[in-house]
Amino acid sequence: MVEPVAVGAVVAVALVTLTLGARGVRVSRTPADFLVAARQVPPVTNASAISGEYLSAASFLGIAGLALQTGLGALWYAVGYAAGYLVLLATVAAPLRRFGAYTIPDFAEGRLDSALLRKAATVMVLVISLFYVLPQLNGAGITLQEVFGSPYWLGVVTAGSVVTLAIASGGMKSITVVQAFQFWLKLVALGVPALLLLTLVRHPPLAQVAGPAPAVFPRRTLVRFPSAEVLHVAHPVLVTARGLVDGVRRHGPLRLAGTVRVGAGAALTFPAHAPAPAVGSAPALSGRAWSLPLVRIDGRLDHPLAATYGVIVATFLGALGLPHILVRFYTNPDGQAARRTTTYVVLLLSAFYLLPGLFALLGRLSAPGLYLSGRSDDVVLALPHLVAAGALARALGALVAAGAFAAFLSTTSGLVIAMAGALSHDVVRGGTTAFRVAALLVGTLATVGGLAVGDFSINILVGWAFAVAASSFCPLLILGIWWPRLTWVGALAGIAVGGAASSGAVLATMAGAGSRGWPAVLLGTPAIWTVPLAFLTMVLVSRATPQALPADVTGKLLALHLPEHLRPGRRAEAREGRTERVPAS
Template sequence: MNQAHAVAAVTAVVLGTLLIGGLGLRISRTTSDFYVASRTVGPRLNAAAISGEYLSAASFLGIAGLVLLQGPEMLWYPVGYTAGYLVLLVLVAAPLRRSGAYTLADFAEARLESAAVRRLAGLFVVGIGWLYLLPQLQGAGLTLHILTGAPDWVGALVVGVVVTGAVAAGGMRSITFVQAFQYWLKLTALLVPAFFLLAAWAGDGAPRARFAEPPHFREQSAVRVADTVRLDLAAPLTVTVTGRVDGRDHRGRPVALAAGPHRVEAGTVLDFPEGARVPERAAPSGATGTQWSQPLSGSREEHPLYATYGLILATFLGTMGLPHVAVRFYTSPHGTAARRTTLVVLGLIGTFYLLPPVYGALGRIYAPELALSGSADAALLVLPERMVGGVAGDLLGALLAGGAFAAFLSTASGLTMAVAGVLTKDALPRRLRLRRRSAAGVRPAGSGVRAFRLGTVVAMAVPLLVSRFVVNVPVADAVGLAFAVSASSFCPLLVLGIWWRGLTAPGAASGLLVGGGAALTAVLATRAGVPGGGWAHTLLAWPAVWSVPLGFLTMVAVSVATRDRVPAGAAATLTRLHLPEGLR
């Protein structure tokens, strides 16, 4: 890919983001403007903004990478992302808007009349937001590294600086326009190259309608294996090896490998001949198959069916609890507008998700080595050069690079906005107010906005620092873990808080700690490599199957045991949540 074209495209996206975000300095005047755009965002604009921030690095790069790695079996993954909005539409959208809250922590306090639950909910908003921000920064680093060769931290730093500036400039009112613009940019960036790539595929005699078959190398290819893996050869194969295979060192000489599994150490370079089948990762000992649909075939590789259902449940129920998604519904004028917004979102997201699988399928033909090198997320960026080439390939690659960078910026903007809102309202304002009042006796006008801007800096600085130490986590998997924590904590809180009068503050706090805490602990344990394998690893790597029911059961059981602690205003609050604004 021509670096000049790619850098120009990324620069244009960054400047466009800063320009639109800078408008917030002119149109944002009040605290309400900064938090919820004064609740004046119509369904079409709001839906485009929600779609822009929801379609993250996992959507733009990760899904194509998953299809490249595992074939059509992974097409259920974007369905889970989209279907989550059906649950949100039916159960949450309108009542959440009618609550009058600014953040999920505000909702928790208003519903349960408990400052303790508010603080606990705020902690989970911050935790989920930072967990979700990490893959956005990682994806930005990967993209800029592929485009220019710059170190990974440069892309993360660019996203951090741009997002902090855009959010701090005008808050929610600014990023609403930024994210709507970035949705249409991302859709265009995928749609236009897809037509050219499909035309190139149709014209070169590549396989037709056989994407489900194992990929083959179309030309001699040298692949560096990123991590130690066990590869399964369907037939004997002679490859040139530089590194360590099956416990033996080889220094750039041909090695005849028999059919079956072989252990390849990290850093080994394998030079495959033209036409060779791309080896698959070997199934663990005792496994009966490698397809996701085969039950208990002994991580995702060990028990793929369990992992699949764990991810489906996480994406299906986790959408409603994502801080950057929930906060956008507070910007709607009323509950009816929130429902209409959700319907439009379903159409916009569904349209977008038709495209990444196309790139993943083409990647299995034209960039199969990415499945071994650990760079499957880069498939979308390298295809134009491989398939089209020349100036046209450079321009298409630049368009995709700009769209990818827009994905990082839009999602990171929404997450930073959500986390900054909680930090400002629950951590920063009290100290700022006390300091100013002790000096002058009154709080100056605009101090709330200044506190919000300070919260924005903190909201981005922490994950930016952590991203320097957390590397080599697949983008789609990292986002799936954030969904699991969201599904285990805020899904029970929202569903029971909106639809069950008997929820109490002790019940809500216990459910958040047990369900959400268990999922978060499981996520951190697997990221640390504990445990290494078996059912224990599988249960912790994909916790939603057990942590979501655990959260619900804990909230119900403790609320029943503390029924005398039902908030005095629960009936009035539920009436406000469920009656249209006109009837209230």
């Protein structure tokens, strides 16, 4: 049933985003305004904006849904997403800001003097951003399905259109305020319902979380099946059916028993205290299995330690290579402000990531219908209506719907800026008009791509984006900042090998390859081998090509590591004036 309060909350978030984006038309006039907000964003505001665009669909919906479906091992994603910023703080935040480039391709060319490397880095910006934007639009489709009862494609198109118009209007300068607002909205939208549902609303005893998944529906529950499913009904139950069941189109009461085949798009309403059937494709885990702190691939313990390390490597190192995050450090006034911003981000993210585990716990206790339908990503949106009732359920449902939509808009905004900046600044070398055209182009392409990933888990999609980022830009940044012997040939080879290997593994997994055993682990969590491969390639090829070292390595390293007030000249002079120039509008 469509909830008017939730619909109003989602519409309000969209209107605020468009309004602030329209305001950006007046305040964004130069390329610096569009790309890096004129480098005048203070640390607290910047930390809120970074957290806003970093807390994506995976953070708001995906982690809780994956933990509900596959167990507490999925919380390694939350640990990695937050801890990745500690690595970023310790290794690249301040040096990258001191270098003063607008984009990662800017850094690549400015540090290693190679136009070819710049082009390769631009391609990887687009690949990583595309992999990351798809789950955001996927989440928007899921949210509007839950809130509006609309088809999946409508949510994808709505989110894509709102973000594209807002970015094309105001760029980074206006979207910074939007993303800072959206972070605090998301924190409240997840924190208030989690605490109220945990402490004030009646639910099964918490001790039951270590037992089997809930055997009965706590109240009358509607279960929708977006795809065909096989149910095993041990205890016959009378339900209200709508859609295709056992090959016959039903509309009304139906007795289920034995093996039941439910068609795509069907819906079953189970009465209160009815036994929950077992699901053929995704059986509920036992309490011991659900509590195991190791990552499962498609719900199976295929070499779980290797899979867990694959997730850890991808999430710890992937943050370093996310283009929409790194560009934020160029918006700080100086390197000290960049370090302070990162410290605040770690605190904000750590507070937020305490919450998805609570939703997974409550979902396991109270939401057997999500196991049946295979839509565990809906747990945050559905739980208020499953656990609470009346006005409280409607209010909490509206709050989480608004927060979910804000999550998709804020992260998608950062990604569209990164892609539009790569095209307009690094390919076309144009001004504000080129940025607006690029934003419209990439926003449209991302929306089309979002329509094709409706069947994939949000968190899995985001994990793949982190794996590609960790396998390409992470080695470039770490070695480019801290190793003077890196050459452009080595960097190019490492990006090509790491990026191709990780992207190939992701595409193979999406195509259905490697469903079990080691192939499932190595393709599903590729960072465990693609990141070491990329580092090794860069080091070996750089050692073999010393003639490709840049002319002024010492000056470039000083630009990275020496505080601005101690530098014996302007930053542009230290780097031969490469990255301080911006194209005229």
